[in-house]
Amino acid sequence: MIILNLIQNMALLIALAAIFQTAAPRMKKSLFKYQILTGLLFGSAGILEMMTPLKFMPGIIFDGRTIVLSVGGLFGGPVTASIAAAVCGAYRWSLGGAGVWVGLGTILEASALGVIFYYLRRHIAQPLSAPFLWLFGLLVHVGMLVILLALPGGAGWAVLRQVGLPILALFPLVTMMVCWLFLNYERQMLNREALRASEENYRTLFETMAQGV
Numbered sequence: 001m002i003i004l005n006l007i008q009n010m011a012l013l014i015a016l017a018a019i020f021q022t023a024a025p026r027m028k029k030s031l032f033k034y035q036i037l038t039g040l041l042f043g044s045a046g047i048l049e050m051m052t053p054l055k056f057m058p059g060i061i062f063d064g065r066t067i068v069l070s071v072g073g074l075f076g077g078p079v080t081a082s083i084a085a086a087v088c089g090a091y092r093w094s095l096g097g098a099g100v101w102v103g104l105g106t107i108l109e110a111s112a113l114g115v116i117f118y119y120l121r122r123h124i125a126q127p128l129s130a131p132f133l134w135l136f137g138l139l140v141h142v143g144m145l146v147i148l149l150a151l152p153g154g155a156g157w158a159v160l161r162q163v164g165l166p167i168l169a170l171f172p173l174v175t176m177m178v179c180w181l182f183l184n185y186e187r188q189m190l191n192r193e194a195l196r197a198s199e200e201n202y203r204t205l206f207e208t209m210a211q212g213v
Contacts, residue, residue, distance in 0.1 A: 012048060012049065012052070012064070014174075014177065014178060014181070016045045016048070016068070032079070035076060035077065035079040035080045035083075036079070036083060038072070038076050038080045039072070039076065039079060039080040039081070039082065039083025039084045039087070040083060040084075040087065042068055042069065042071075042072035042076065042080060042081075042083075042084035043083060043084040043085075043086070043087025043088055044087065045068045046065040046068045046069055046084060046087065046088035046091075046107075047087065047088060047091045049063040049064040049065045049067075049068055050063050050065055050088070050091060050092060050095070054163065056155065056158070056159055056162070060097060060098055060099040060151060060155055060159070061095070061097075061099065061103070062159065062163065064171070064174075065088055065106070065107065065110070066106055066107075066109075066110035066140055066141060066144050066171070067110075067137070067140075067171060067174060067175050067178060068084070068088075069081065069084055069085060069088060069107060069110040069111045069114060070110040070111070070113055070114040070117075070136070070137070070140045070175065071114065071175065071178050071179055071182065072084045072111070072114060073110070073111050073112070073113065073114020073115040073116075073117070073118055074114045074115075074117050074118050074121065074136065074179065075118070075179075075182050075186075076118075077115065077118050078115050078118070081111040081112075081114055081115050081118075082111070084111065085107050085108065085111040088107050089104055089107050089108075092104060092107060098151070098152050098153075098155070099151055099152075099155075101150075102147055102148060102150050102151050102156075105147045105150070106144045106147050106148070109140070109143045109144060109147055110140050110143075110144065113136075113139060113140050113143065114140075117136055127183070128179070128183060130176055130180065133175065133176040133179040133180065134172050134173065134175070134176040135172075136172075136175065136176075136179070137171060137172030137173070137174070137175025137176055137179075138168070138172040140171075140172075140175065141167055141168060141171045141172060141175075142168070144167075145160060145164060145167065145168075148160065
């Protein structure tokens, strides 16, 4: 049952990545507006994840929000990550329960690591590789599991015993897959911009030659 629930969350994440790739080109005219809208999109995706969680006990839930927020930070930067974290944090706070502070901690941890890797990525000359993305997902979710140990009444250890291994096996892998979808989208956008620039250069050259003649 736990594995099936995790797979359901992963399928939702991949679907959301596909939706983002369809909607993002319409939002990119203004960078700041784009960051705000993508922050709201990632935040809404995190809420959807929290609406279909694994429930261990009242007030203690587990879901794929860490994947959503870490990917949002990695590809959207600090503005996108802050908005997404605020949206998810507000929703998690409204749910309440014994695990609310730990839940907020995982939201901050995943968002912060995403932003750190966002800046690290800007200093890496070569394209992000699959092992790098997998390692990114692993660090995010090892950190998340460490934070879960703070659950009251020793519940953190019970959670780790039940889902610790499935999380470390599946979540870094799915993080890598979702990041790969976003990388493919970025490559497509760069190719389109390069083609547009090439067409403009050709048009300018043609017009200049015509004027010379």
